[in-house]
Amino acid sequence: MRVAVVGGGIIGLAIGRELLLHGVDVTVYDPSPEGTDGAWHVAAGMLAPGGESAFEFPYLEPLLEASNELWPTYAERLGNVGYDDAGTLSVALTADDLAExxxxxxxxxLTVLTGSQARDLEPALSPRVRAGAFAATERQVDPRKVVAALRRELAGRIVHRHVSDLSGIEGRVVVAAGCGTAALTGLPIRPVKGQVLRLRGEPGLLKHVIDGAADGRHVYLVPRADGEIVVGATQEERSDRAITAGGVHDLLRAALDLVPGLAEHEITEWTVGHRPGTPDNAPIIGALDDRVIVAAGHHRNGVLLAPITARLVAGLVLTGSADPLLEAFSPGRFGCA
Structure with a gap:
């Protein structure tokens, strides 16, 4: 069997790898030789099904949780991808932040912690932090390392070509082109802009992912073993790629309010990406017609959902039958066959 996967982001590559493991002759079409245009390049890599559920509908939670359970084994098989299971510490700075x-x-x-208990877990937190809660089952990976590992496994099967028309590809096609899926399929997938900063300092300032609110500004801080800390992310209904003073200000102010010690860190990178969003902010995974399968619109959850999406799409390709988990995510919910 031969299958073309259109899209070389984390979803497309994960699907390509899964198909290859099942003996499928797979080709992945990626328009960018550098491959840094996708949302994965900006993503922090938080594997947080609980934290993300606040932005989604309840039927998405089982999919998020199922994929989170796959990640320990998935990461082990990929190799060094920055997997860390230290957990996430959510914190609130003000009374209004705490109420929310x-x-x-x-x-x-989750059990609510006092500010003092939260600082016992993370001494670098500001003494102004009022309360926190610890999610022990949440994890993180480095999406850039994940994509590099997937590319290695698909060596020789990635073609750097922009696909503008699916009629030019023979046989079965899986469209996993992120925001570009809309032009190829007509599905309602829109870009949601996110600005992200990367800081660098001495390793060890933070032991856990920090997911916090400071004076109404939401921020997450994702520490890497080498001293990098990813600070993100704005969420804007825009399609431009501008780094804005307001976006950077909001991220840095919230980060420094929660962890004052970050003031001495160097800003090493600021980037913009576009999450592929749908009208209900849940992914579109399923058959568009007899030939084309879609796996796109993962919004904030592309990294988290990569393993389960790959497994379910491979099953659909190989058997022609959709897993019951996919029922809620069919293209048909937007009036598409």
Whole structure:
């Protein structure tokens, strides 16, 4: 069997790898030789099904949780991809931040910590932090390392070519082109802009991912073993690629309010990416017609959902039958066959 995967981001590559492992003759079409245009290049790599559920509908949670459970084995098989299972510490700085956070912590069934207890876990937190909650099952990976590992496994099967018309590709096609899926399929996938900063300092300032709110500004801080800390991310209904003073200000102010020690870190990178969003902010995974399968629109959850998306799409390609988990994510929910 021969299958073409259109899209060389983390979703397309994960699907290509899964098909290859099942003996499929797969070709991945990636328009960028550098391959840094996708949302994965900007993503922090938080594997946080609980934290992300606040932005989604309840039927997405089982898919998020199922993929999160796949990640330990998935990361081990890929090699060194920055996998870390230290957990996520959510924190709130002000009374208003805490009132909002409590609703999400209750949804996740997390135990609320005092500010002092939160600082016991992370001494670098500001003494102004009022409260926190610890999610022990949340993890992180480095998406750039994940994509590099997937590319190595698909060596010789990635073609750097822009696909503008699916009629030019013979046989079965999986479209996993992120925001570009809209032009190829007509599906309602829009770009959601996100600005992200990367800082660098001495390793060890933070031991856990910090997911916090400071005076109404939401920020996450994702520490890497080498001293890098990813600070993100804005969420803007825009398609431009401008780094804005307001976006950088909001991220840095919230980050420094929560962790004052970051003031001495060097800013090493600032980037913009576009999450592929859908009208209900849940992914589109399923058959568009007898020939074309779509796996796109993962919005904030592309890295987290890569393993389960790859497994479910491969099953659909090989058997022609969709797993019950995919019922809620069919293209048909937007009036597409």
């Amino acid at each position: 956070a409590r609703r999400e912590w209750a949804h996740q069934k």
